[in-house]
Amino acid sequence: MVGVISDFRTEHGISHRVSCRALGVSEAWFYKHRTRRPTCRELRRQHLIEAVQEEFDDSGGTYGSPKIWIRLVRQGWRVSVNTVAKIMAELGLLARKVRRRRGLTRPGKRPAAPDFVRRDFTAEAPDLVSPPRPANPHVSESVRDAIRDHGTMYRMTTNRKVHAA
Structure with missing residues (x-):
């Protein structure tokens, strides 16, 4: 939210006071959070986002949240499947659907080949x-x-x- 308010000022020339009032936050909150460093939770979340993005890219875009979660747990991350799914949704990462192999021969699609040998297979x-x-x-x-x-x-x-x- 702080970034949005700052961007309004630099890109559109809208003052901090007007932006804060429009977004429903106080100016004191904005000035307090403008210079603060990210918390441990925010840093961990950012590292987790990078790890999810890296695992997704390594899989070639085929892994979904359950498989990425398994790989993250094996790396030592303590995170739930739902958190991984939420991060993937926020980043717009969609795994490719598994394409089922379709058989090549299907009965009734075309007529049978002619019998040039003229064999009789009737029982x-x-x-x-x-x-x-x-x-x-x-x-x-x-x-x-x-x-x-x-x-x-x-x-x-x-x-x-x-x-x-």
Whole structure:
């Protein structure tokens, strides 16, 4: 606020008295704060602003407040995430959004390529898994029972019918 009042005087020729009255502060407050040195809190805040700006620039503008906060804490700063977010908002620092990778193939966007080889991939029967060949004779009995109950099974590899015996 002191800087604003001083700037009005130097740039626009408006007296300190008029500027103080317009901003609602006393002239005594202005003259007191005009020459005072910054407090420890103000100095710390200024250093924090510089650290946030530096971390943001080092990341190439990709880090948001949570990640910058983590990096500042690792450097020894005692600060909250919300303070970092507030500083970034004041400085106008916005992290880039993560762009999700989009798949290259999308069904239904264009017609399928013509089949110049003219292969026929139609199935003769539904895909049924052939029973495993267990080493245990008790399991093989149950498999034979399953084949006998269903009557017919199809092998995946040859697409030929296997009849129960």
